[in-house]
Amino acid sequence: MTLPYPPDDDHAADRFVNNALRSRDAETWRLLASDAYVEQTDRVLRAMLDRIAATRVHRTAERATARARALDGEITQSEYQRDAAEDATKATKAAHFETLVREHHRLIAAAVRRLRGDDVRDELTDLVLALASAIDAHRTAVLADDFEPTATDQALWARLTELDMPGTDGEGRTSVEELVKRHAARQDDLGHVLAGIILDVAGDAPSVPRAELLTEWKKTVAPTLPPEEKNEFASKGKGSLVTEKLRKTMGHLERKGLVKRSQDAQRLDILDRPGLVELADREAP
Incomplete structure (x- = not known):
């Protein structure tokens, strides 16, 4: 046929x-x-x-x-x-x-x-961004502590500016360093939102149930996402875009040392409350 x-x-x-x-x-x-x-x-x-x-x-x-x-x-x-x-x-x-x-x-x-081959491309892009973000974080830590960078450090950091790749939003080729900056800015925007939700849900408690976070996250973030973006993500068979953004944003806060998922992943432990307050732009109590 x-x-x-x-x-x-x-x-x-x-x-x-x-x-x-x-x-x-x-x-x-x-x-x-x-x-x-x-x-x-x-x-x-x-x-x-x-x-x-x-x-x-x-x-x-x-x-x-x-x-x-x-x-x-x-x-x-x-x-x-x-x-x-x-x-x-x-x-x-x-x-x-x-x-x-x-x-x-x-x-x-x-x-x-x-x-x-879009799925493979997306996975490779995420991998490159993860590695580049780790290199950028390493550079920030070394320079912040006034350590003298080694030749290896400098060679590694140079790759951030020397290497380029297709942009994630359909634009032309962009340096990996620029993509890391954009990625970090987007993560901080959502991190700001999640930090506020964590503080609101937790109150004075040292941890929060992940289920409660998810409920508040959906109420806050879902209306801000374009329907076509959510539908496109769902069409990839990857589930909910809202939930995926929560997963990645929690990882972002964990890498900052602000929170940590419990062993059963059902709760989120607060490690640095002042840091969350600062990220959420809240007044310290």
Whole structure:
């Protein structure tokens, strides 16, 4: 079996994928996820999600207009209620279809990432940043203590400025040192947030339950993350972006010596309360 259109005919692909979403035929989706077609299938599904989002915005605006007309007496309450009921039915169907599209897109997007080698690239980027951050921390510690750096130290530090790599946000090549600075700044921004949450949840206690931290973290951080970023992360099969950011930010605070996870990883012990206060920009008690 082959697909009845070429990999560059997105119009035909859109019609075909729309039908495939309803049939859920395993062989059809195997072909849609094949190397020759998977990037096109990804484009089509993302376009569907964009249209769904645009329709949702339009429907919300229409509801607001209808509500205003009802309040102004331009339409009767019975007319408004009838239209609202019809709209609710359409919205429910649209929500079910969106769920279906997202389920398939998550699998297709993962296949695209494998085809492009994105997962490997991301892992290597994280590894380089981790190593470079350790070198930068070593340099900071040596210079802060007024030690005389050895020739080996200086050669190691020089690699931070001499080496470059593709930027993490799609820009051109950037020095590893600059990427470390940006990474540290982002970590400090989230560290500032987490430090405040830890202090609030802990009160005077020497440790906090991780579950309570997660609850407060989600309330604070989740609304700040773009939906497309969360969806893209989920499509990689890596779980929740919010939880992943908490994991990395806790690691950042641990490396600073501010906190330490308990042996069962269910609690977070506070090691340096003044340091947390400073990071959170709080007044010392």
